Amino acid sequence: MAKAGFIHCPSASEPDTAKCFFCLLELVGWEPNDDPWEEHTKRRTCDFLALPKHFDDLTMEEYYMLELTRLKTFIREVGNRTINAFEEEVAATRQRLVNYFGSGASLPAPPPVEDEPAGQEPGGSASGPKEPTTSEL
Structure with missing residues (x-):
């Protein structure tokens, strides 16, 4: 074996x-x-089975090239498993959303947004930036 x-x-x-x-x-x-x-x-x-000579007779270069191929295989395998797990989670989440919204349930309404007074920039004042007071410094 x-x-x-x-x-x-x-x-x-x-x-x-x-x-x-x-x-x-x-x-x-x-x-x-x-x-x-x-x-x-x-x-x-x-590629391990396709080696042209016994494993013990490999040169360092041949061994490193073989190891590079093995690592590529491992990374591809782990990547594919990760992608598959992600795709399964996306499908499950999509189904939960369809079930939730398809059942007539609704999300709670967001809180109302207060309008800024006319002529005032959001987060600021109509007269421009104010000078900092000594307590703000």
């Missing part, structure tokens, strides 16, 4: 879960006669 990139990641509901450390493929329901390499390659293209 390890030579095919899998690590054992059991959970209470799935005690035989294995996940590829590289492409993050997760497989459950392993049978005694399952070939990890075959199961891995028929479900996803994984």
Whole structure:
């Protein structure tokens, strides 16, 4: 299993879960006669499995390029999960709003806005800015 990139990641509901450390493929329901390499390659293209030589024989440059690919895969996976969770929350919020406003319920009216006296700028006075008093300094 390890030579095919899998690590054992059991959970209470799935005690035989294995996940590829590289492409993050997760497989459950392993049978005694399952070939990890075959199961891995028929479900996803994984650069770890496509290595032209044994992992221990990689040069530093080859290792870093492989690690860069692994990190891209990880970031893409986390990003996709985050986007999916956000889209689900948006859909749920949209549905709650439709249910709320579609049921005839209404929001409380906002408080009335007091009109400013004619000729007066909002927040100021008609005669322009006032000089600060000594107590305001």
